[in-house]
Amino acid sequence: MTYTFRFAPVFSRIDQMLDGLVLTLWLTAIVIVAGFTLGVAGALAARARAAWLRAAVRCYVEAIRNTPLLAQLFFIYFGLPGLGLRLDAIPAGLIALTVNLGAYTTEIVRGGIDAVPRGQVDAGTALGLTPVQVFFLIVLKPALKTMFPALASQFTLLMLSSSLLSQIGVTELFHMASLIDSATYRSFEVYAVVCGFYLALALAFRLLFAAIYRLAFTAP
Amino acid sequence: MFRQFGLDEFLMLLGGLQWTSGLTVLAFGGSFGLGLLLLMARVARFRVLRWAASGCIQTVQGTPLLGLLFLAFFALPLFGWDVSRWVAATVALSIYGSAFLADIWRGAVAAVPFGQWEASAALGLTRWRQLRLVVLPQAFAIAIPPTVGFLVQLIKNTSLASVIGVVELSREAQLVNGATFAPFLVYGCVCLLYFVLCYPLTAWSRVLEARLAR
Numbered sequence: 208m209t210y211t212f213r214f215a216p217v218f219s220r221i222d223q224m225l226d227g228l229v230l231t232l233w234l235t236a237i238v239i240v241a242g243f244t245l246g247v248a249g250a251l252a253a254r255a256r257a258a259w260l261r262a263a264v265r266c267y268v269e270a271i272r273n274t275p276l277l278a279q280l281f282f283i284y285f286g287l288p289g290l291g292l293r294l295d296a297i298p299a300g301l302i303a304l305t306v307n308l309g310a311y312t313t314e315i316v317r318g319g320i321d322a323v324p325r326g327q328v329d330a331g332t333a334l335g336l337t338p339v340q341v342f343f344l345i346v347l348k349p350a351l352k353t354m355f356p357a358l359a360s361q362f363t364l365l366m367l368s369s370s371l372l373s374q375i376g377v378t379e380l381f382h383m384a385s386l387i388d389s390a391t392y393r394s395f396e397v398y399a400v401v402c403g404f405y406l407a408l409a410l411a412f413r414l415l416f417a418a419i420y421r422l423a424f425t426a427p
Numbered sequence: 428m429f430r431q432f433g434l435d436e437f438l439m440l441l442g443g444l445q446w447t448s449g450l451t452v453l454a455f456g457g458s459f460g461l462g463l464l465l466l467m468a469r470v471a472r473f474r475v476l477r478w479a480a481s482g483c484i485q486t487v488q489g490t491p492l493l494g495l496l497f498l499a500f501f502a503l504p505l506f507g508w509d510v511s512r513w514v515a516a517t518v519a520l521s522i523y524g525s526a527f528l529a530d531i532w533r534g535a536v537a538a539v540p541f542g543q544w545e546a547s548a549a550l551g552l553t554r555w556r557q558l559r560l561v562v563l564p565q566a567f568a569i570a571i572p573p574t575v576g577f578l579v580q581l582i583k584n585t586s587l588a589s590v591i592g593v594v595e596l597s598r599e600a601q602l603v604n605g606a607t608f609a610p611f612l613v614y615g616c617v618c619l620l621y622f623v624l625c626y627p628l629t630a631w632s633r634v635l636e637a638r639l640a641r
Contacts, residue, residue, distance in 0.1 A: 210505045260618065272619045273625035275583035277597055282614040289611030363489075370491040374590060381493060394501040402494040409489030 216391040217400050227383030228404060234297075234379060235366045238304040242365070243358075245305060246312025247347070254315050264313065277371055279303050300372040308365050315361065319354030326368055326392035328410060352424045359416035363409055366403045370405070432609040443599030444620050449584045450516060450595055457521025462528030469533050472554055480529070483517060486525035492587050495519040502590045516588035524581050530588060531577060535570035536562060572639060573634035579625045588619070596620060 253264040255294035284299040294302070323346050328382070331341040351358075373382035388394050430436070468480035486496070499519035505508045510518075539562050547561040589598035600617040604610050 222457060241611055269626065269629070270618075270622065273579065273583075273629055274621045275586035275597070277589070278600075278614065278618050280623055281597070281600070282618055285610040286614035287611065289609065294489040304522040370493045371587075373493070378472075382490065384497075395498070395505060398497040398501060402490045405491050405494060406486060406489045 210395075212396060213393055214396050214400070216393050217396045220387045220390070222227050223387060224380065224383050224401065224404065227378060227380035228408075231366070231380040231408075233367055234301065234304070234369050234372065234377075235362075237287060237301060238308055238369070239362050241301070241305040242308030243312055245309030246316050249313030250311060250316035250320055251342075253313065254320070268310045268313050271307055272314075276303065276307050276368055277340060277374065279307060280371055291364060296372070296375045296377045300369075300375060300377050302371070304365065304369060307368075308361070311361050313356070315357045316350070318357075319350035322353050323350050336415060353421055355424065356417075359412070359420075362416070363412045366408060366412060367405060429608045431608050432603070432607040432612045436603050436607055436613075439603055440596065440599055440613070440616055440620060443594065443596035444624065445584050445599075446593075446595040446599075447582065447621075448624070450513070450520070450588060451578070451582045452518035452582055453513075453517045454524055454585060457517055458524025458528050458581065461521055461525030462532065465529035465530045466523055466536070467558070469529055469574070470536055470558070471517055484526045484530055487522060492519070492523050492584055493590060494589050495523055496587055512588075512591050514595045515591060516585075516593045520581065520585065520588070523584065524577070525638075527580070528574065531573045532566065532570050535566040539565045540567050568639065572632050572636040575628055575635060579628050579632070582625055582628075585622065607620065 217324075221397055249264050249267065252260050255261055280300065281304040283303045284294065284296065287294065287299075327345050331345040332338075336344070369379060370381035372379055373385060376382065378386075381401060384397050389399045391397065455528040465480050465483060469478045469484070471477055471480075496516060499522075500512070500515040501513055503518065543561055543565065544557055547557040552560065585595060586597040588595060589601070592598070592600070597615060600613050604613045607613065
């Protein structure tokens with residue numbers, strides 16, 4: 208191997224990468240909130256009395272889980288303008304990620320809700336709680352505890368896959384890496400550094416979710 | 428003047444689907460072999476090996492696949508191996524897949540009761556034979572449904588190879604779209620083709636899981 212590693216040109220542009228990192232964090236935060244809401248709504252609709260609603264959720268979940276995120280992203284960003292629906296890169300990316308996360312979260316939340324014993328719901332109703340109170344206090348909170356690990360790894364995966372938005376020109380962390388690559392031609396070094404950033408983010412997410420779990424679900 | 432999106436263009440996309448399948452087979456083979464090695468290390472008797480394997484798995488799972496693809500694409504030539512995009516994509520997808528498969532399989536191995544290890548040790552089998560003759564056959568049954576499920580993930584993830592210029596379904600879509608400028612139709616067809624490839628496997632994995640639970 209005769210290649211000389213030169214990280215200096217990459218590190219001198221580290222502020223660009225930090226800008227991208229901030230955008231990545233923003234995108235991830237927005238999509239986690241929106242996607243989780245969509246997932247809870249989807250899980251509720253999957254248990255609705257109306258058969259068409261259940262069928263619609265089934266179709267949504269299967270369609271998303273059996274196609275690649277990249278294809279969904281291209282369909283929304285490049286395909287929908289063919290129907291006259293033109294979106295900027297960031298809204299298109301946010302929609303693609305949210306719709307994608309929503310499908311996976313629907314499945315996770317559905318499983319978590321199914322694990323709550325039916326008797327507890329009946330007990331809550333017998334105590335005179337409204338259906339909304341029963342759902343939030345008796346079903347969702349304990350269910351959240353069982354599904355928390357699955358949700359946490361799904362959210363981390365989402366943060367990593369937000370790197371795909373670089374392909375439609377959103378200037379998040381990975382896109383910044385390609386920009387620095389074309390400015391410095393230190394390809395290997397750039398992508399090694401950006402992978403290090405993602406790795407640090409993934410580790411931070413893990414610590415953060417573990418802390419949230421301890422605070423929210425451990426009895427004092 | 429743009430070309431119309433007709434049968435020929437659809438057949439081009441079908442050709443892309445064929446390459447997607449090919450890349451999936453290569454990547455699954457690589458993931459399988461590497462994953463098995465990682466699994467061995469992950470359940471080894473030596474703590475250092477277990478830690479090293481666990482570290483590898485965590486590191487790969489904390490890196491975006493896009494990053495692994497670019498790293499493989501730019502790193503392999505540094506060692507003097509002038510490899511094609513296909514090789515780089517296969518290497519990256521194999522490393523990526525092996526980490527997830529090793530994790531899935533470790534769960535399956537952990538689901539085999541510990542008494543089975545002890546019993547086979549009491550019979551005087553070596554560690555390797557305990558694993559090969561007693562534990563793995565039982566873990567195998569548990570591991571099949573999630574492994575098929577992961578195959579679906581792998582098919583979907585091969586779409587990222589388009590980014591380093593491997594002409595599979597997603598890249599073919601960009602090429603066809605460039606010629607016809609019928610993006611709605613092209614990307615709609617692409618999503619449909621991926622679905623046709625993935626859905627039967629998802630359904631199969633679900634059937635296997637139900638059969639196992641019975």
